[in-house]
Amino acid sequence: MKAVLLDAEEKQESDHRLNHWLGQLKDVLNDAENVLDEFQYQILQKEVMKRCRSTRKKVGYFFSGSNPLVFHFEMARKIKGIRERVDDISDIKAEFNLTAQLEDRKTTMYRRDMTHSFIPSQNVIGRDDDTKKIINLLMQHDVYGNVSVIPIVGIGGLGKTTIAKLVYNDEQVVRQFQLKMWVCVLEDFDVKRLITEIHKSAVGIDENLSIDQLQMRLRVHIKDMKFLLVLDDVLNEDHTKWIELKNLLLGGCNGSKIIVTTRNNSVATIMSTVGSYNLDGLSQKDCLSLFVKLVFKEGEEEQYPNLLEIGKEIVKKCTGVPLVVNTLACLLNSKVDEHEWISIRDNEIWNLNQKESGILLH
Structure with missing residues (x-):
């Protein structure tokens, strides 16, 4: 299945049966992950029980759903069911005439979830200073051309996306920029996909266009407009791909900005025009x-x-x-x-x- 998965992902939009097949595969893999989580929970539960079990609790424990014997039988049943479902799903793949693609590419089955631009600001603690500093960078006069790039850099989980959302929705920023766009990048820095997502965020319409039509529409839409674009979670270290995308964004009005969130300093070095904002941990x-x-x-x-x-x-x-x-x-x-x-x-x-x-x- 791994060999044909890339082909399946590419063809799913034109074949609803294939889309359903991929959905079944994702469901069974999620169930398998849940079984692993149950094992981990059982380990933690046993550690707790070692510390607090009395004779009375031992009796209750034996007759409860946490009885190790009951647990083993239940897990064996679930594992058997998952294996049977995987076998069935694997057998069905022959119906789709999929082509094996063995190149070294990561599938997107288990990548981080796509992000969006909304956040309730009252739920965020301890990031007021960082937010203000990045907003100040957005308000500064440009000396590096009409579009400048500000990377927010830090390890996973620090809150880079959270801060980008706070900045994106700030009233001062809303007044400053005529057009705002948000795109979640992740592993696949495919220029056509990114142009499609940027265009969709800009005009609110999902159109099936060629890459040439997309770049023309995008350049027309941002022409003479001061825009803010957030590229969230960028991992790309290919300088050529970045230049290809950046060239299509240079038609915006002077003062346009791009915020990039990334875990990788080398990504920030490739994309930055004004230096990086290195995010520290919370106090x-x-x-x-x-x-x-x-x-x-x-x-x-x-x-x-x-x-x-x-x-x-x-x-x-x-x-x-x-x-x-x-x-x-x-x-x-x-x-x-x-x-x-x-x-x-x-x-x-x-x-x-x-x-x-x-x-x-x-």
Whole structure:
């Protein structure tokens, strides 16, 4: 299936049966991932039970759905079902006459979700200064031509997209730019796709045009207009591809800006015209405020002082990365068992090295 998946993705728009087949494949892979999550949850649950199990709890545990014997039978049944579904889906692929494409390309089945430009600003903590600084950069007079590029750089989960959204929706920015466009880039820096997405964001219409028609329409639409374009989550390090896209955007009015969010400093170097904005982690104070906001109802933390102290220790280990704080807070939301909090605080995952290109949790 892996060999023909690229061909299937390319042909799905013209064959609704193929689209349905890819949907079935995605569903079964999601179910497989859920099974793995259940195994991980069972491991964490066993750690908790080791700390808090009394004789009475042991009896209740044996007859509950958490009984290891029951769990093993249930997981075996689910795994068997998933394998049978995968086999069935694999057998069906012969009906579509798909061509095997073995080149070294990443499929998009498990890439990060596409982003959009909206965000409720009241849900964001600790990014006011960063937002103001980037807005000031947008307001500065251009000395590098009519379009300047401002990269926001930082590891995954720091909140680059969040800050870009805050800037994009700021009232001062809305007044400054006649046209605003938002495009999520991800791994595939395909120039035609990006022109299509930029054009669609600009005019609000999804048209099936050739790349030549697209570039003509786009250049006409942005001509003599001061625009703001956000290219979110850029990974492309091919300078030629960037120049090809950039040349199509030079027709905008002087003062037009492009904000790029990226995890990669080399991407920022390729695209930047005014230097990069390097995003730091949140302060411990802001991280704790975010954690408390997500875990407890308003004022509820005062009822659980022990949990709050454990929460402070967990937040310290998050090293200022809001996405990690958010993930763990959601995991502990509405849970008041102290042992569960301790299990998260002392989990061995904290001993893993954090890579520059991402974070531990997804």
